[in-house]
Amino acid sequence: MAELPYRSWVEVSRARIAANYNAVQAAVGPAVEVLGVVKADAYGHGAVEASRVLSAAGARWLAVSSVEEGVALRSSRIDARILVMGGFFSYEVDALEEHALTPVVHDARDIALLRDRAIRFHLKIDSGMNRMGTSAPAAEIADALRPAATQCEGLMTHFSSAADYSSLQTEQQMERFKCICIALRQVCPLPRYLHLSSTNAIAYNRREAWQNMVRPGHAIYGYVSPARGESPARILEVSPALAWKAKIALVKDVPEGAAIGYGGSFRAPRPMRIGVLSVGYADGFPHRLSNKGKVIAAGKFAPVVGTVSMDLTTVDLSNAPSLKAGDTVTLLGEEDGAVLDAQQIARIAGTISYSVLSGISARVKRVYL
Numbered sequence: 001m002a003e004l005p006y007r008s009w010v011e012v013s014r015a016r017i018a019a020n021y022n023a024v025q026a027a028v029g030p031a032v033e034v035l036g037v038v039k040a041d042a043y044g045h046g047a048v049e050a051s052r053v054l055s056a057a058g059a060r061w062l063a064v065s066s067v068e069e070g071v072a073l074r075s076s077r078i079d080a081r082i083l084v085m086g087g088f089f090s091y092e093v094d095a096l097e098e099h100a101l102t103p104v105v106h107d108a109r110d111i112a113l114l115r116d117r118a119i120r121f122h123l124k125i126d127s128g129m130n131r132m133g134t135s136a137p138a139a140e141i142a143d144a145l146r147p148a149a150t151q152c153e154g155l156m157t158h159f160s161s162a163a164d165y166s167s168l169q170t171e172q173q174m175e176r177f178k179c180i181c182i183a184l185r186q187v188c189p190l191p192r193y194l195h196l197s198s199t200n201a202i203a204y205n206r207r208e209a210w211q212n213m214v215r216p217g218h219a220i221y222g223y224v225s226p227a228r229g230e231s232p233a234r235i236l237e238v239s240p241a242l243a244w245k246a247k248i249a250l251v252k253d254v255p256e257g258a259a260i261g262y263g264g265s266f267r268a269p270r271p272m273r274i275g276v277l278s279v280g281y282a283d284g285f286p287h288r289l290s291n292k293g294k295v296i297a298a299g300k301f302a303p304v305v306g307t308v309s310m311d312l313t314t315v316d317l318s319n320a321p322s323l324k325a326g327d328t329v330t331l332l333g334e335e336d337g338a339v340l341d342a343q344q345i346a347r348i349a350g351t352i353s354y355s356v357l358s359g360i361s362a363r364v365k366r367v368y369l
């Protein structure tokens with residue numbers, strides 16, 4: 001691609017997002033609705049553009065975290081159904097109705113806030129993660145649901161350890177969800193959609209947990225978490241949709257013994273060529289990569305030397321002598337067969353790929369291919 005006039009940018013492949021979505025749909029089959037999760041600006045990929053791509057690929061449902069994220073999509077004329085997974089506050093009920101957003105209700109008592117409104121909702125059961133969702137007994141849920149049964153179009157839960165085959169937590173969560181469904185069915189018809197699975201429960205083939213809707217996020221952007229324990233074979237192949245680049249602001253040769261960056265935490269063991277990159281932790285390049293991370297420069301790995309600064313990062317360019325100020329390096333992506341993905345970066349930084357991707361800040365330009 002031609003040189004771009006940005007200090008740091010990400011290149012997002014629309015085709016990859018569409019292909020990943022299609023791969024999920026093919027894995028679960030046509031009877032299962034695939035809702036595309038675009039919360040947190042589509043894990044850093046840009047929620048509006050990702051939503052357009054997913055809608056064009058056939059997604060009838062999208063999911064965001066907050067009412068605000070849902071309203072932003074509506075303002076960009078995204079007309080798919082939008083599930084607001086993080087719940088809502090009472091002051092947001094008007095906005096839910098006005099923008100035709102579908103909230104997830106996490107406390108059966110909140111159902112009353114939606115009564116007599118043109119709002120459909122999904123009810124989340126806390127099946128054992130002990131985070132969001134109601135943990136009320138089935139009888140109590142049924143009582144709250146009965147007067148609003150026509151507004152309830154989904155019953156859902158969320159797994160805390162779906163890729164962990166050394167634990168029975170997922171089986172226990174499925175059992176708990178099933179018990180609630182059975183109890184509710186005694187008193188009212190079950191809602192149209194039942195959904196439990198995000199990326200890992202899809203990729204590791206936990207079919208009993210697919211029901212008639214799944215909620216992939218990570219997979220849409222090209223990632224599946226590694227499994228723990230003895231997992232079944234993965235049934236889903238996806239590939240990363242995002243590459244992250246930065247320009248070299250300055251190249252300089254330093255003598256042996258030179259102390260690089262804040263705190264002088266790196267001392268050049270020999271004369272070295274240093275590249276100063278125009279990216280830092282304010283862009284989302286993790287500070288924890290200080291003296292540990294690497295980037296790809298002219299197709300070769302170049303280690304991060306010294307601490308990552310707010311707006312700048314120093315790397316050892318000794319193996320890429322042809323590079324000069326104004327040239328581009330790859331922070332995440334592929335160059336001449338050298339690959340660095342969000343999971344590799346996360347491992348080095350002691351975090352998770354979700355955090356690396358969603359942490360790429362708004363200052364980094366998004367470019368769509």
Ligand SMILES: *Cc1c(COP(=O)(O)O)cnc(C)c1O
Nearest residue numbers: 037085158198199215216217218
């Ligand atoms: C974020 C989220 C998802 C998507 O999870 P992935 O692991 O990214 O597929 C699904 N459901 C809920 C409730 C979530 O919060």
